[in-house]
Amino acid sequence: MQLKKCCDDNFTAHLRRVYISSEFTDAPSYFVKRFNLFLSGKTAGESKSDMQTENEEEEDASVEEYVALTNYTGSGSDQLSFSSGDTLLVHSKPSSEWWWAELKGDIGYVPASYLRQDAAAAAAEEEEEEDEDPWQDEEYFGSYGKLRLHLEMLSDKSRTEAYRQVILSNSASLRNKVVIDLGCGTGIISLFCAQLAQPSEVFAVEASSMAEYTRQLVKQNGCEAVVTVLQGRAEEIELPERVDVLVSEWMGNCLLFEFMVESVLVARDRWLKEGGVMWPSSATLTLVPCQANSYYAEKMAFWEQPYGLDFTPLQPLAQQEFFTKPKFSHLIEPDDCLTTPCDVLCLDMYTLQVKDLEEIKGQFHFCLEKSGVFHGFTAWFTVHFESLETGGATVELNTGPNSEPTHWKQTLFMLDRPVSVFAGDSISGNILLRRNSVWRRHMTVTLHWSINSSTEETDTTQVGTKSFPMWR
Numbered sequence: 001m002q003l004k005k006c007c008d009d010n011f012t013a014h015l016r017r018v019y020i021s022s023e024f025t026d027a028p029s030y031f032v033k034r035f036n037l038f039l040s041g042k043t044a045g046e047s048k049s050d051m052q053t054e055n056e057e058e059e060d061a062s063v064e065e066y067v068a069l070t071n072y073t074g075s076g077s078d079q080l081s082f083s084s085g086d087t088l089l090v091h092s093k094p095s096s097e098w099w100w101a102e103l104k105g106d107i108g109y110v111p112a113s114y115l116r117q118d119a120a121a122a123a124a125e126e127e128e129e130e131d132e133d134p135w136q137d138e139e140y141f142g143s144y145g146k147l148r149l150h151l152e153m154l155s156d157k158s159r160t161e162a163y164r165q166v167i168l169s170n171s172a173s174l175r176n177k178v179v180i181d182l183g184c185g186t187g188i189i190s191l192f193c194a195q196l197a198q199p200s201e202v203f204a205v206e207a208s209s210m211a212e213y214t215r216q217l218v219k220q221n222g223c224e225a226v227v228t229v230l231q232g233r234a235e236e237i238e239l240p241e242r243v244d245v246l247v248s249e250w251m252g253n254c255l256l257f258e259f260m261v262e263s264v265l266v267a268r269d270r271w272l273k274e275g276g277v278m279w280p281s282s283a284t285l286t287l288v289p290c291q292a293n294s295y296y297a298e299k300m301a302f303w304e305q306p307y308g309l310d311f312t313p314l315q316p317l318a319q320q321e322f323f324t325k326p327k328f329s330h331l332i333e334p335d336d337c338l339t340t341p342c343d344v345l346c347l348d349m350y351t352l353q354v355k356d357l358e359e360i361k362g363q364f365h366f367c368l369e370k371s372g373v374f375h376g377f378t379a380w381f382t383v384h385f386e387s388l389e390t391g392g393a394t395v396e397l398n399t400g401p402n403s404e405p406t407h408w409k410q411t412l413f414m415l416d417r418p419v420s421v422f423a424g425d426s427i428s429g430n431i432l433l434r435r436n437s438v439w440r441r442h443m444t445v446t447l448h449w450s451i452n453s454s455t456e457e458t459d460t461t462q463v464g465t466k467s468f469p470m471w472r
C-alpha cells in the first residue's frame with residue numbers, strides 16, 4: 001500500500017511537470033531489505049538462509065507468480081533474461097516498472113510490463129483495484145483546486161499569450177458566437193473571450209473547486225453577463241444549447257499525459273455544433289535523437305569515481321532509478337539535437353476518437369547531421385489554432401527547443417547506455433503511446449530504434465527498444 005500511495009503522489013506531482021519525490025523514498029522495509037540483498041550480490045538461494053528473519057513467513061506470502069508475455073534479454077548482470085511463457089516468482093516491486101524476480105534459481109530485475117499475473121491472481125488484484133478510481137479524480141481535481149498549478153500555468157507567458165492571441169486575432173469571427181471553455185481553471189481564456197471579443201455566451205466549465213473562485217473572478221472583472229461558470233465534469237454537465245467554439249488547454253507532458261483530451265473529445269461530440277470550431281485544432285508530437293551530457297554525468301557518470309572511489313557497482317541501480325521513467329521538465333539545448341526533429345504523431349481534433357487514444361503509433365527516420373553521443377530521444381508538442389478570419393494566420397503554440405520555454409519544457413527518454421554516433425548515420429524506428437488500461441490518465445511510451453552506421457565498411461545495425469511508463 002505504501003508503494004501505491006507513493007505512485008499516486010508521483011502522479012499528482014507530475015501533473016504539469018512538477019517533480020517532487022523519488023518513488024523509493026517511501027519504500028517499505030521489505031523492499032529495502034531486498035535491495036540490500038541485491039547489492040550484496042547474493043542469489044535467492046544463497047540468501048534464503050540469511051533471510052531467516054521474523055518476517056520470513058510474511059515475505060514468502062508476498063511472493064507472486066507471473067507469466068512472461070514475451071521474450072526478454074536482460075542487459076547487465078542484474079537483470080534476468082526470460083522466454084515467453086516462463087513462470088517467474090516476483091519477490092518485490094521496488095518500482096512500478098522494475099521488479100525483483102526469480103527464475104530457475106536466478107534472481108534479478110525484470111521489466112514489469114513484460115509479465116502478467118496468472119488468471120486467479122489477476123482476478124484477485126482486479127477486485128482489489130475495483131474500489132480505486134481509474135481516473136484518480138480526487139487527486140487530479142484536488143491539485144487543480146489549489147493555486148500552485150494555476151500559478152505555474154498563468155506564469156507561462158508563451159502558453160497564455162498564445163491563447164490570448166487566438167482570441168484577439170479571431171475577435172471579429174467570435175462576435176455573437178457561443179463558446180465553451182473546457183477546463184477553465186481560473187477562467188483566463190473565458191475572460192480573454194469576454195474582454196477581447198463579443199461572444200454571446202461563454203460557458204466556463206471547471207470540475208475542481210477552483211470554479212467557486214472563478215465565479216468571483218468573472219464578477220470582479222465585470223464579465224458575468226457573458227461568462228457563466230459551471231462547476232462539474234465536462235462529461236456530465238448540461239448546457240442549454242450547443243456551442244460554436246470549443247476552446248481548451250488540455251495538453252499534458254508528452255502531449256497526452258493526464259488524458260484530459262478524452263474529456264475534450266466527449267464534450268466535442270456532445271456539445272459542438274455541426275461545423276463548429278475546435279481550438280486547438282490539431283496537435284503534433286515531435287521527436288529528436290539527442291545528447292544529454294550533463295544529465296548523464298549527473299546521474300550515471302557520477303558513480304565512476306566519487307571522491308576517488310570506484311562506485312560503478314551502483315550504476316545498474318542508477319540506470320533503473322533515473323533512466324526508467326522519462327525525465328519531465330528537460331530543457332534541451334538546440335545544440336544537443338543530433339539532427340533535425342521529426343513530427344511523429346499528428347492528431348486532428350475534429351476527427352480524433354476516444355478509442356484512438358488507446359494506442360497511438362508513429363514512425364521516425366533521422367539522418368544524423370553531426371557526430372556525438374546518442375543518449376536518448378527528446379519529445380515535445382506543438383498545437384495549432386486554425387483561423388476563422390478570411391486569410392487569417394494559424395496561431396501556433398510550440399513547446400520545442402527553438403521556441404520560448406514553456407512550463408511543459410520537454411520530455412527526455414534516456415537509453416540505458418549511450419551510443420557513439422557519427423554524422424551520416426541513420427536512426428529509424430517507431431514510437432508507441434499505449435494508454436494504461438487501468439489508470440486512465442497514464443500511458444507507456446515505447447521506442448524501438450535501429451542505428452545504421454555509415455562509417456563501417458560492412459554495414460552495421462544496432463537495434464534497441466525501451467518502454468517508459470508515464471507514470472504507471
Ligand SMILES: C[S@@+](CC[C@H](N)C(=O)[O-])C[C@H]1O[C@@H](n2cnc3c(N)ncnc32)[C@H](O)[C@@H]1O
Nearest residue numbers: 144153183184185206207208232233234249263
Ligand atoms: C491545464 S488546466 C487549464 C486551466 C485554464 N484553462 C488555463 O488555461 O489556465 C486544465 C483545467 O481543466 C480542468 N479539467 C480537467 N478535466 C476536466 C473535466 N473533465 N471537466 C471539467 N474540468 C476539467 C482541471 O481541473 C484544470 O483546472
